[in-house]
Amino acid sequence: MPEEAVTTLHAELARFGRVEEGFALLEVFLEVARERLGAVVLDPVGLRMPAELTADRAVVQQLIDExxxxxxxxxxxxxxxxxxxxxxxxxxxxxxxxxxxxxxxWSRRERTTYFEVIGRERATYWLPDSLKADYFDAVRGRGWAIPEDWLGAAAKRPKPWWKRGGWSG
Structure with missing residues (x-):
């Protein structure tokens, strides 16, 4: 059975009108994808609050301090x-x-990453078509707008394992 097509969605906080929008979209994603999720982890060393953060500053700082x-x-x-x-x-x-x-x-079944933040700056979702549809439905169900570039992002079929590189055997 061929792998499901995957859409890449950029989710850096700076791209949202308000940081809290990025938080809300991640929160909805975690609710929708809960049954599919594997490990959900972060590096606890050197946590630093995003400069763009407004409303939740005290709460986030308290979590970091703890x-x-x-x-x-x-x-x-x-x-x-x-x-x-x-x-x-x-x-x-x-x-x-x-x-x-x-x-x-991480995904539990697909052995892939669904969401990742790197260096506090880059943030990306990689969503299989079925999960993307459920996620977008949940966002719309809350009466929220989906970022315009997310709506236009094209799904791509993953390369077969033998064409993915990384193995030089």
């Missing part, structure tokens, strides 16, 4: 996982994802 007060483990720093069945954990992840050097939402 993590920074935790005892530091010796050795390699492990990523912090979040349970998407827990409403508070979802809420915390949404508010911290853009403060992290790396935050990732």
């Amino acid at each position: 993590i920074e007060r935790e005892p530091v483990r010796k050795g390699r720093v492990v990523e912090r996982g979040y349970d998407m069945e827990d409403e508070q954990a979802r809420w915390d992840f949404v508010r911290l994802a853009y403060s992290s050097q790396q935050a990732t939402v």
